[in-house]
Amino acid sequence: MSGIKIILLTGIVFISLYFIIRLKKKLLDLLLLILMIALAAVFIIWPGITNALARELGVGRGADLVFYISILIFWFVVLKLYVRIRSLEQSFTDMIRQDAITKAENLSKDHSK
Amino acid sequence: MFVQLQLLDRPETGIMIQAEQNTSKIVVIIPAYNESGDMAGVIRAVLSHGIFSVIVVDDGSTNQLAESLVRLPIFYIKHRVNLGQGAALQTGMAFARKMDADLAVTFDADGQHDASDLPALIAPILEQEADVVFGSRFLEKKVSRMSFGRKMVLQMARVVNFIFSGLLLSDAHNGLRAFNKRALEKIEITENRMAHASEILFQVKQHNLSFIEVPVHIQYTPYSHKKGQSGFDGLRVFIDIVLHKLFG
Numbered sequence: 001m002s003g004i005k006i007i008l009l010t011g012i013v014f015i016s017l018y019f020i021i022r023l024k025k026k027l028l029d030l031l032l033l034i035l036m037i038a039l040a041a042v043f044i045i046w047p048g049i050t051n052a053l054a055r056e057l058g059v060g061r062g063a064d065l066v067f068y069i070s071i072l073i074f075w076f077v078v079l080k081l082y083v084r085i086r087s088l089e090q091s092f093t094d095m096i097r098q099d100a101i102t103k104a105e106n107l108s109k110d111h112s113k
Numbered sequence: 114m115f116v117q118l119q120l121l122d123r124p125e126t127g128i129m130i131q132a133e134q135n136t137s138k139i140v141v142i143i144p145a146y147n148e149s150g151d152m153a154g155v156i157r158a159v160l161s162h163g164i165f166s167v168i169v170v171d172d173g174s175t176n177q178l179a180e181s182l183v184r185l186p187i188f189y190i191k192h193r194v195n196l197g198q199g200a201a202l203q204t205g206m207a208f209a210r211k212m213d214a215d216l217a218v219t220f221d222a223d224g225q226h227d228a229s230d231l232p233a234l235i236a237p238i239l240e241q242e243a244d245v246v247f248g249s250r251f252l253e254k255k256v257s258r259m260s261f262g263r264k265m266v267l268q269m270a271r272v273v274n275f276i277f278s279g280l281l282l283s284d285a286h287n288g289l290r291a292f293n294k295r296a297l298e299k300i301e302i303t304e305n306r307m308a309h310a311s312e313i314l315f316q317v318k319q320h321n322l323s324f325i326e327v328p329v330h331i332q333y334t335p336y337s338h339k340k341g342q343s344g345f346d347g348l349r350v351f352i353d354i355v356l357h358k359l360f361g
Contacts, residue, residue, distance in 0.1 A: 083360055093305055096192050097204045100170075104190045104208065 001045075008044045012037055137166040138215040139235065142205030144198050145222040146172040148181075150336045156185050158228035159220065165231070168208055169222075172201040188212075199309025203302040210297060217297050221288040225337040227330040235291050237325045244296040244322035245313075247282055248289030248329035266347045270311075273351055277358060278314040282326060286310045289329050296322050307346065308353035315357075 016037045020030065043050050043066070050062025059065045141159050145152060156167055167187040171178055173195035182189065190208055192201065202219055209217045216238055220226050230248065237243045270285035290313070292300065299320040304312045317324055 082356070086360055089305065090303065093196055093200050093203075096194060096196060097200070097207060100190045100192050100204055101208055101211065104188060105211070 005044050009041065012040050012044075136212065137164055138213065139164055139218075140166045140168055140205075140209045140212065140214045140216070141218045141220050141231070142168045142170065142202060142209065143220050143222050144170045144172055144201035144205065145174065145178060146195060146198070146201070147174045147176045148178055148222045149176065150222075150224050150334075152178070152222050152224075153181055153185060155220075155222060155224050155226075155228070156182065156187060159231065160186070162228065162231060165218070166212070166214075168205045170201040170205045170208075172196060172198065197305035197309075198307065199302045199312070200305040202309060206292075206297060206300065206302070214297065215294050216291060218291045219288055221337075223337040224334060225331050226289050227332065230289065230327075230329040234289060234327050234329065237327065238291055238293045241293075242323075243325040244293050245317050245324040246291040247284065247324060247326045248287045249282065249284035249326040250287060250329060250331040251283040252326060252328035270347060270350070273354065274311050274314050277311065277354055278318050280314050280318055280324075282314070284326070287329070287331070296320075304353060304357055306353060307350045308357055311350070311354050312357060 016033065019033055024030075043062075047062060050065055052062075054060065054062045054065035057065060059068065143152075143156065143159075156169070159165055159167055167185075169182065169187050169189050171189065171191040173192045179189065179191070188208065190204060192204065205219070206217060216235055218231065218234065220228075220231075226248070234246055234248055237246050267285055271282065274285050275281040286307075288310075296317070299322065300313060300316045302309045302312055316322075
């Protein structure tokens with residue numbers, strides 16, 4: 001087993017441990033993750049498989065295929081994060097607004113007594 | 114019951130006194146963020162008409178803004194942190210709704226708007242000719258000191274707004290607007306930053322609100338230039354609009 005294989009495998013072991021601890025309660029996410037990890041491990045140990053798969057799909061090399069798929073996943077994650085940030089910002093804004101208005105109202109009430 | 118608020122000498126502890134009942138239901142909302150120009154003068158000019166209540170929404174200023182407004186008979190609302198002009202306007206509008214306001218005007222704090230335009234701006238609403246009135250600097254030749262680049266950016270913004278909203282206004286991003294009670298209830302700004310100007314158009318269209326444009330004066334001063342937007346900001350607004358359309 002070459003050095004790069006050991007490095008990559010160690011990486012995914014740590015990432016998977018981290019996620020398994022965090023996702024204990026979300027079974028579906030966990031199953032999907034295990035599938036991805038298994039796939040990653042297989043590709044690392046037998047990189048020849050990606051080459052065969054790439055040729056099936058009309059891509060030159062296995063590494064290129066992995067790269068293209070990574071770009072797709074990357075964009076998907078970016079959009080998911082963007083939507084999440086927007087909704088967080090909206091709740092944050094609502095809280096600040098509520099707080100500001102309530103304060104102004106309370107002071108107004110105090111003085112009208 | 115709302116009473117007129119007045120900033121005390123120590124704004125950090127709380128804000129107001131002066132129990133003046135029968136507050137006007139015609140409000141002018143002025144969003145402000147770290148203003149260093151003569152904002153008190155802007156407010157006095159608005160108040161001098163004698164028919165407006167002024168709501169200042171301080172969008173988390175870190176300078177001495179509140180101190181400069183001490184003793185002015187205004188409603189002062191402060192965001193704890195800076196959210197953006199769109200968010201400040203929405204806070205002002207939410208407060209106006211709570212006051213049961215009949216008419217709300219949005220007015221910039223940097224002195225680029227002229228308080229003497231206010232009667233003409235609200236006239237179409239008082240006469241029930243429109244739900245929303247947009248101030249326009251291009252209906253008459255009253256623009257002073259506007260650079261060519263800025264004109265181009267505004268022309269492009271007009272077209273972008275038209276493409277996305279179907280409404281073609283003569284002036285795309287003018288902060289001087291008036292809303293009647295119906296519009297005030299319907300319009301909900303969710304774009305915290307500068308894309309709110311376009312979002313207002315989308316919602317006018319979406320809620321079938323009638324609108325009219327009224328010529329207003331815009332005074333470009335070195336200060337308002339500094340506070341204003343560049344062409345690069347225009348690009349950011351465009352991206353915000355596209356994302357708004359995609360993700361609501």
